[in-house]
Amino acid sequence: MAAVPSVIPLLRASVMNYEIVAQAPHHLPKIDCLLDRTFGPDRHGKTVYRLREQAEAIPELSKVALDEDGTLLASLRFWPISIEGAAAKLLGPLTVEPSIQGKGVGRALVRNGLALGKAHGYRLCVVVGEPEYYQPYGFIPAVPRGLVLPGPVDPHRFQVLEMTPGALDGVSGLIGPGVPLAGSKGGLAERVG
Numbered sequence: 369m370a371a372v373p374s375v376i377p378l379l380r381a382s383v384m385n386y387e388i389v390a391q392a393p394h395h396l397p398k399i400d401c402l403l404d405r406t407f408g409p410d411r412h413g414k415t416v417y418r419l420r421e422q423a424e425a426i427p428e429l430s431k432v433a434l435d436e437d438g439t440l441l442a443s444l445r446f447w448p449i450s451i452e453g454a455a456a457k458l459l460g461p462l463t464v465e466p467s468i469q470g471k472g473v474g475r476a477l478v479r480n481g482l483a484l485g486k487a488h489g490y491r492l493c494v495v496v497g498e499p500e501y502y503q504p505y506g507f508i509p510a511v512p513r514g515l516v517l518p519g520p521v522d523p524h525r526f527q528v529l530e531m532t533p534g535a536l537d538g539v540s541g542l543i544g545p546g547v548p549l550a551g552s553k554g555g556l557a558e559r560v561g
């Protein structure tokens with residue numbers, strides 16, 4: 369497994385300092401509040417939540433951004449999924465405190481999570497989100513590649529990333545819940561975000 373630091377040292381932006389660290393159980397209530405504020409309380413009705421309900425977030429890939437006082441600024445989790453038997457991970461939810469959006473914290477979390485996922489052996493990543501936000505990482509539309517979610521989704525927002533070239537070759541079909549790849553420590557005491 370490639371060496372990727374599990375904790376990113378304090379990043380110095382022009383207007384703020386923050387660090388990316390492993391999500392801990394005491395972060396969960398604050399993450400839920402932030403998700404309610406940024407996505408709304410009806411977020412649980414989305415199809416991706418059906419997949420999250422059936423698995424636990426991948427602990428090694430569940431990160432938060434904290435300011436110097438330890439205040440939670442942002443959160444990103446990944447969930448194990450399966451595409452007709454092929455292991456993959458589902459990105460999200462990604463949420464950033466509204467007062468500090470647009471300062472690169474979301475991008476830092478996504479880059480960190482994708483690098484860590486690759487180091488842990490994940491070859492495919494699925495997201496439902498803004499194409500303009502995810503295309504710079506290499507995400508492409510998932511529907512033309514034959515991927516199907518188990519419920520309604522805006523096809524424009526449904527995307528997939530080959531973390532290893534050719535990882536989608538021969539992989540298509542219905543996405544279901546998965547299990548973390550070998551080497552994972554197992555789930556945290558949480559189920560949905």
Ligand SMILES: CC(C)(COP(=O)(O)OP(=O)(O)OC[C@H]1O[C@@H](n2cnc3c(N)ncnc32)[C@H](O)[C@@H]1OP(=O)(O)O)[C@@H](O)C(=O)NCCC(=O)NCCS
Binds near residue numbers: 465468
């Ligand atoms: C979307 C979100 C996660 C982005 O995080 P962020 O820290 O504000 O974004 P960053 O500062 O890392 O932005 C990186 C780039 O993406 C762009 N961007 C930010 N939000 C975007 C959006 N919703 N759609 C498209 N592009 C977006 C930024 O302009 C920036 O572009 P630049 O590098 O050319 O300047 C954050 O704004 C948020 O939590 N929004 C509410 C929840 C939400 O919509 N989450 C879903 C993500 S699909």
